[in-house]
Amino acid sequence: MPGIEYLLSALTPLSLAIAFAGVLAGILIGAMPGLTATMAVAVLVPFTFGMDPGVALIALGAIYTGAIYGGAYAAILLKTPGTPSSIATTFDGYPMAKRGDGDLALTIACLASVVGGLIGTAFLLALAPPLAVVALNFGPVEYFWLAIFGLTLIASLSEGSLLKSLMGGCIGLLLSMVGVAEVGGDVRFTGGSQTLLGGIDVVSALIGLYCVPVLIELVASPDPHMRLGQGVSGFRLAEGLRHCWSSKFNLIRSSVIGTVVGILPGAGGSIASLVSYAEARRTSKRQENFGKGEPDGVIATEAANNATVGGGFIPTLVLGIPGTPPDAVILGALLVQGVRVGPQLFGEQSEIVYTFIYGLFIATVLMLPVGLFVGRYAFRSLVRIPKALLAPSVAFLTILGSYAVHNNAHEVLQMVLLGGFAWVMAGFGFSASPIVLGLILGSIAEGGFVQGYLIGSAKGDVVAEFFARPISIGIIVFILVGLLYPLMTSRSNKKELSNESA
Amino acid sequence: MNPLEQRVVDMRGVIASVGVFVVGVLVIMASSEFDALGAVFPRAIATLMMVLAVCYVFFALRRPSRGVQIPAGSQWRRVAMFGVMLAWALLLEPLGFLATSLLCYGAALLISNYDRWTPRMALLYCGSGAVILVGLFLLFRLVLQVPLPSGILI
Numbered sequence: 110m111p112g113i114e115y116l117l118s119a120l121t122p123l124s125l126a127i128a129f130a131g132v133l134a135g136i137l138i139g140a141m142p143g144l145t146a147t148m149a150v151a152v153l154v155p156f157t158f159g160m161d162p163g164v165a166l167i168a169l170g171a172i173y174t175g176a177i178y179g180g181a182y183a184a185i186l187l188k189t190p191g192t193p194s195s196i197a198t199t200f201d202g203y204p205m206a207k208r209g210d211g212d213l214a215l216t217i218a219c220l221a222s223v224v225g226g227l228i229g230t231a232f233l234l235a236l237a238p239p240l241a242v243v244a245l246n247f248g249p250v251e252y253f254w255l256a257i258f259g260l261t262l263i264a265s266l267s268e269g270s271l272l273k274s275l276m277g278g279c280i281g282l283l284l285s286m287v288g289v290a291e292v293g294g295d296v297r298f299t300g301g302s303q304t305l306l307g308g309i310d311v312v313s314a315l316i317g318l319y320c321v322p323v324l325i326e327l328v329a330s331p332d333p334h335m336r337l338g339q340g341v342s343g344f345r346l347a348e349g350l351r352h353c354w355s356s357k358f359n360l361i362r363s364s365v366i367g368t369v370v371g372i373l374p375g376a377g378g379s380i381a382s383l384v385s386y387a388e389a390r391r392t393s394k395r396q397e398n399f400g401k402g403e404p405d406g407v408i409a410t411e412a413a414n415n416a417t418v419g420g421g422f423i424p425t426l427v428l429g430i431p432g433t434p435p436d437a438v439i440l441g442a443l444l445v446q447g448v449r450v451g452p453q454l455f456g457e458q459s460e461i462v463y464t465f466i467y468g469l470f471i472a473t474v475l476m477l478p479v480g481l482f483v484g485r486y487a488f489r490s491l492v493r494i495p496k497a498l499l500a501p502s503v504a505f506l507t508i509l510g511s512y513a514v515h516n517n518a519h520e521v522l523q524m525v526l527l528g529g530f531a532w533v534m535a536g537f538g539f540s541a542s543p544i545v546l547g548l549i550l551g552s553i554a555e556g557g558f559v560q561g562y563l564i565g566s567a568k569g570d571v572v573a574e575f576f577a578r579p580i581s582i583g584i585i586v587f588i589l590v591g592l593l594y595p596l597m598t599s600r601s602n603k604k605e606l607s608n609e610s611a
Numbered sequence: 612m613n614p615l616e617q618r619v620v621d622m623r624g625v626i627a628s629v630g631v632f633v634v635g636v637l638v639i640m641a642s643s644e645f646d647a648l649g650a651v652f653p654r655a656i657a658t659l660m661m662v663l664a665v666c667y668v669f670f671a672l673r674r675p676s677r678g679v680q681i682p683a684g685s686q687w688r689r690v691a692m693f694g695v696m697l698a699w700a701l702l703l704e705p706l707g708f709l710a711t712s713l714l715c716y717g718a719a720l721l722i723s724n725y726d727r728w729t730p731r732m733a734l735l736y737c738g739s740g741a742v743i744l745v746g747l748f749l750l751f752r753l754v755l756q757v758p759l760p761s762g763i764l765i
Contacts, residue, residue: 152755270676272667273624276631279660283638286653295649298641321696328692329684331725497726498736500692501719502743505712508699509747512708513757522700529693536681537627555652563648 115463119167119471124464127164128171128472132479135175140183140487141510145192145312146176146378147434148513154442162446163461167468169439174226174418174473176435177378178480181218181411186211186491187503189320193311194378194414196545197386199319201399201406208402211492215484216349217404218411219477221360224353225412226473228364229371229419234466237423237455245428247373249564250575253557254584255373256550259383261588263543274543277534281547282554284309284527291552292559304519313511313524314548318541320507321528327500344485352404359389359405360412367413371420377433378414379549385413391590419469426450426462618675625671628664635661691722707762709748716740 118124131153138149153172157165180192185202198218205214263278287298288308299305353360363385370381389409390399399406421433429450431437443450454462491499511524531541565574575581638657642650699715706714720736751757 293649497724500723
């Protein structure tokens with residue numbers, strides 16, 4: 110275990126000030142729809158070039174963790190995920206805000222993010238080298254099953270009709286196939302448009318699918334857009350702590366899921382939060398409340414997405430393979446700083462790496478006061494701002510955010526058209542969440558399936574490739590349990606009810 | 612269930628399902644131009660879509676449901692807001708980011724406001740809007756170095 114001297118070197122006034130500023134900057138950038146954690150890190154990387162490597166790493170880690178948490182603000186208050194990692198936070202966070210519990214949702218999100226971040230960082234500190242080796246055992250087939258596991262969440266997201274949700278998921282999967290195919294290079298479903306060759310950008314699509322229908326409905330009536338609960342001060346710490354304590358298993362389980370998914374290269378916070386949400390719902394005694402403003406849903410997603418920060422650094426620092434997209438940017442910054450990542454980093458340059466890990470701990474702890482403070486004012490301002498000002502301002506942010514992803518006006522048009530599509534589909538009883546799930550997980554599922562099929566064909570046993578690998582079997586078991594457990598519990602409940610009535 | 616709750620055939624759902632089925636057919640037809648590896652996933656998904664659409668129509672006709680609730684409110688404002696968003700996206704490059712944003716922000720402001728306009732309110736709303744737009748424009752263009760489109764205006 111690394112010594113106390115590294116903790117002390119992370120506790121210098123400069124390191125603390127940098128961590129504080131990084132968390133604040135990350136939260137503010139992450140809170141704006143369309144500005145992802147990757148963008149927050151990328152935009153602020155140049156500021157770290159003149160810093161000492163250890164301090165630079167603390168700054169980048171603080172920005173990253175702050176931005177992941179910042180995504181929860183827009184998700185809870187505007188139903189627009191500030192970053193893709195906070196998609197699942199919209200499921201219960203926004204209904205909570207609508208019924209006047211937005212401040213509670215923000216407090217819970219902050220507490221869960223801090224706990225998730227601390228657990229992810231603890232894994233990074235204690236188990237980085239052995240866990241990185243586990244990540245290397247994930248092949249295309251395991252990614253395929255992981256994506257299917259995420260897609261099973263559609264069943265739990267169905268608002269009304271399960272069949273409509275499944276159709277929505279299929280529409281999302283089709284949208285994920287637009288552009289040049291990852292394997293084979295076919296140009297698919299572009300309608301001859303050059304601008305669609307690169308596919309549909311996920312961030313712009315998220316903004317459109319979630320935010321545009323909300324904007325359209327926002328202007329349709331003069332009713333207030335959000336209610337302020339009775340005697341509410343902006344954050345509800347005691348109540349939030351009680352919720353987190355009563356959901357401690359959910360909190361820890363979601364943090365561990367977030368860490369493990371964060372370790373998998375390319376998986377990221379969106380998948381981590383979706384998987385942990387599905388698990389939280391599956392194991393909850395209040396399954397019927399999920400999607401309607403259940404605090405456990407917010408706890409699960411926010412703990413998981415912040416745990417991916419520590420988890421993602423494990424393969425980044427140990428193997429030089431970025432676990433999440435922001436890790437790739439940070440990896441580049443490390444190389445510029447002259448830090449050589451790899452197993453030797455923990456020996457030859459242990460001072461830098463352990464100072465960074467302790468710095469990440471400190472930044473995560475700082476997120477609590479900073480997050481609660483920002484949340485208090487964000488919520489109160491948003492509730493009090495007149496609707497006539499809010500709607501155009503949010504519309505402007507969606508335009509700006511979707512443009513700034515790749516500096517591309519075509520993606521703004523994609524965002525608006527997909528938003529119009531989601532609004533029309535809502536009129537037919539289709540919700541946006543299954544479409545988003547299909548869009549995000551489609552390319553992972555297809556890439557994993559096709560590559561697994563090719564590997565299986567080369568080995569002469571496709572079935573064994575998909576169904577006989579130990580990690581795959583584990584994930585398949587989780588999928589089956591996830592699908593069958595709710596059916597079994599609802600049957601046994603019905604049986605009990607009929608026995609009682611008899 | 613409330614016995615007074617009226618159960619009807621979800622015709623909107625049936626129409627949408629027919630649309631989904633047609634999309635499935637079109638995807639299968641389009642996938643004939645792809646190579647085997649590129650076609651397998653679209654075909655599988657399209658087939659699943661078609662099966663789900665048929666199932667939905669079957670169940671919707673057999674078992675009437677509560678149907679889709681149409682939200683109350685002003686339909687023209689909804690359509691106008693979407694029109695403004697569309698115009699915003701289309702005019703960004705020809706007119707320029709700031710000019711388009713000022714124009715469309717103003718239009719969205721008119722659509723969103725239900726109160727009677729007073730000189731004080733107009734000044735407050737337009738002033739706040741201008742500060743937000745120009746402030747974020749300068750932040751992105753000058754500080755974050757995002758090349759926002761200039762167009763023929765700015």
